[in-house]
Structure formats: structure tokens, C-alpha cells
Amino acid sequence: MVSTxxxxxxxxxxxxxxxxxxxxxxxxVERHATHRERGPEAVLETIGDVAAGLxxxxxxxxxxxxAVGVVVPxxxxxxxxxxxxxxxxxxxxxxxxDLIEARTGLTAALGHDVxxxxxxxxxxxxxxxxxxxxxxxxxxxxxxxLAVNGHVRSGAHGAAGEIGHIVIRPGGPQCGCGxxxxxxxxxxxxxxxxxxxxxxxxxxxAARAEAGEAKAQQIWQESVDALADGxxxxxxxxxxxxxxxxxxxxxAGGLLLAPLAVALDAKRTFHARPHLVRAALxxxxxxxxxxxxxxxRLESS
Numbered sequence: 001m002v003s004t005x006x007x008x009x010x011x012x013x014x015x016x017x018x019x020x021x022x023x024x025x026x027x028x029v030e031r032h033a034t035h036r037e038r039g040p041e042a043v044l045e046t047i048g049d050v051a052a053g054l055x056x057x058x059x060x061x062x063x064x065x066x067a068v069g070v071v072v073p074x075x076x077x078x079x080x081x082x083x084x085x086x087x088x089x090x091x092x093x094x095x096x097x098d099l100i101e102a103r104t105g106l107t108a109a110l111g112h113d114v115x116x117x118x119x120x121x122x123x124x125x126x127x128x129x130x131x132x133x134x135x136x137x138x139x140x141x142x143x144x145x146l147a148v149n150g151h152v153r154s155g156a157h158g159a160a161g162e163i164g165h166i167v168i169r170p171g172g173p174q175c176g177c178g179x180x181x182x183x184x185x186x187x188x189x190x191x192x193x194x195x196x197x198x199x200x201x202x203x204x205x206a207a208r209a210e211a212g213e214a215k216a217q218q219i220w221q222e223s224v225d226a227l228a229d230g231x232x233x234x235x236x237x238x239x240x241x242x243x244x245x246x247x248x249x250x251x252a253g254g255l256l257l258a259p260l261a262v263a264l265d266a267k268r269t270f271h272a273r274p275h276l277v278r279a280a281l282x283x284x285x286x287x288x289x290x291x292x293x294x295x296x297r298l299e300s301s
Contacts, residue, residue, distance in 0.1 A: 118145025
């Protein structure tokens with residue numbers, strides 16, 4: 001039987017799930033709705049149901065499930081297996097690792113979704129040739145994960161990497177965190193669409209900017225400039241060899257990365273210039289990272 005791990009990436013609206021063998025090959029993929037509107041307890045129950053269902057699916061396929069990896073948004077205590085807080089889902093101090101182990105009978109690992117994405121990009125994605133990798137997905141929010149020699153740093157309280165909440169425009173738009181002028185409040189995909197108005201998405205703003213519309217170009221350039229300030233702070237603190245841009249906004253490709261590189265170069269003084277590239281694993285990074293966390297826990301147990 002093929003040894004396998006269960007991987008689950010929990011988002012605000014959906015869960016990306018997979019069965020992955022010990023070499024990292026994806027053997028089976030599923031998608032499930034998170035249904036966060038039912039409340040945090042119901043979401044926790046759903047995660048347990050999905051994990052148990054994937055274990056059954058593995059057995060049905062003649063596979064040998066060995067461990068489960070689950071990654072979630074918010075503040076996460078990886079060592080304790082606790083989902084400390086998520087503004088998107090609403091839980092506080094949820095013992096998610098224990099819940100998964102009780103529901104599946106398997107060893108489980110709990111991680112942070114963005115840090116898991118950083119782990120995947122660092123080990124098998126765009127950063128696999130580098131020792132110091134900073135991964136920044138830009139979507140509804142902006143966060144980051146730092147991988148050093150293939151291992152991700154989570155900080156003393158499980159909250160490392162919140163680059164989106166660096167204030168770079170004091171007195172600017174209010175952020176969901178309560179501060180004013182955070183990177184996320186100006187340069188996230190949701191902020192770009194909101195600042196343009198007219199129920200337009202960030203992708204549409206990008207397309208209009210590329211087509212030469214003045215309003216879209218101004219908002220896009222302001223967003224790029226704000227993002228460059230956030231990256232500069234990250235470079236000053238972390239000195240990465242490579243910065244990998246992921247998330248929905250990365251789909252803009254050169255329309256984002258080219259002006260971002262120019263803006264970053266204009267702001268640098270003593271800072272070494274890291275490589276600036278688009279993510280290689282797309283929206284699968286978190287799920288693949290969850291599998292890697294499960295494999296790591298197997299090896300250490």
C-alpha cells in the first residue's frame with residue numbers, strides 16, 4: 001500500500017483538500033465549502049468531517065493514510081496545535097490538532113496557511129534554489145511567510161509575517177485590523193477594487209490600467225508604490241534572497257512585477273536587491289504545504 005498523508009487548506013470560503021504520497025505527488029483532490037456563516041464551532045466540525053472522509057477515501061483507493069496536515073488563516077500556535085484566532089472564521093483558541101487526531105486516529109499537524117504556502121514554495125516551488133525565501137500572497141489580505149533553509153519561522157506567538165499590517169501611509173484608509181494606512185488597506189486586491197469603486201475587481205482595475213484608463217492607472221500605481229514600501233520594510237528586517245509574490249494579484253504578472261521592481265529599486269538605499277518573482281504553485285501552495293507539515297510531523301514522531 002502507498003503511504004499517504006491527508007492535506008487540508010482551510011480558507012474563508014472553501015477548503016482545498018488532497019491526498020499526497022510521501023514523495024509529494026498529489027493522488028487525489030477535493031474541494032469543500034467552509035460555510036463560515038454557520039459559526040466557528042460548525043466550521044471546526046466540518047473540518048473534522050472532511051478529514052475523516054479523506055481518510056476513508058484513502059482506504060477506498062487502496063492507500064495507507066499515515067498523517068493529516070491542516071492549515072488555517074489567522075494566528076496559529078503550531079507547536080501547541082491551537083488555532084488561536086481568525087477574524088475570517090471567528091474561532092478563538094480552538095484545539096484543532098487534537099480534534100483532527102480524535103476524528104481520524106492519525107497523527108496530525110496544524111499550520112498557518114500563508115506559512116505553509118511559504119514552505120511549499122521554498123522546498124518545491126519558485127524558491128527551491130534559495131535558503132532565505134519570503135513568500136507574500138496578495139489577495140483579500142496581505143501576509144507573508146519567511147522560510148530559512150526549508151523551514152518556516154512562526155514567531156513567539158504564532159503571528160510572524162503580518163507584513164500587510166505595517167503602516168506605510170499614516171492617516172490613510174482604515175484597515176480591518178483597526179490601524180490606518182496599512183499596506184493591506186491600500187495594496188490588497190480587495191482594497192484596489194474598493195478604492196476604484198463601481199463594484200470593480202482588482203483584476204478589472206489592472207486590465208483598465210493596462211488599457212490606459214487614467215483613474216485605473218493612478219490607483220494601480222499608488223497600490224504598487226505602497227506595496228513597494230511594504231516590501232522594503234520586509235527586506236530591511238529579513239534580508240531575503242528572493243521574494244515570491246502569490247495570491248490573486250500575482251495573476252497580473254508583469255503588470256504588477258515590472259513596476260513593483262522599478263518602485264522597489266527607487267526606494268532602496270543600502271538594501272540588497274532580492275530576486276522578485278511570481279509564485280510557481282498558484283493556489284495549491286497552502287494545500288501542498290499542509291502535506292509537507294504532515295510529512296515533517298511523521299518524520300519527527
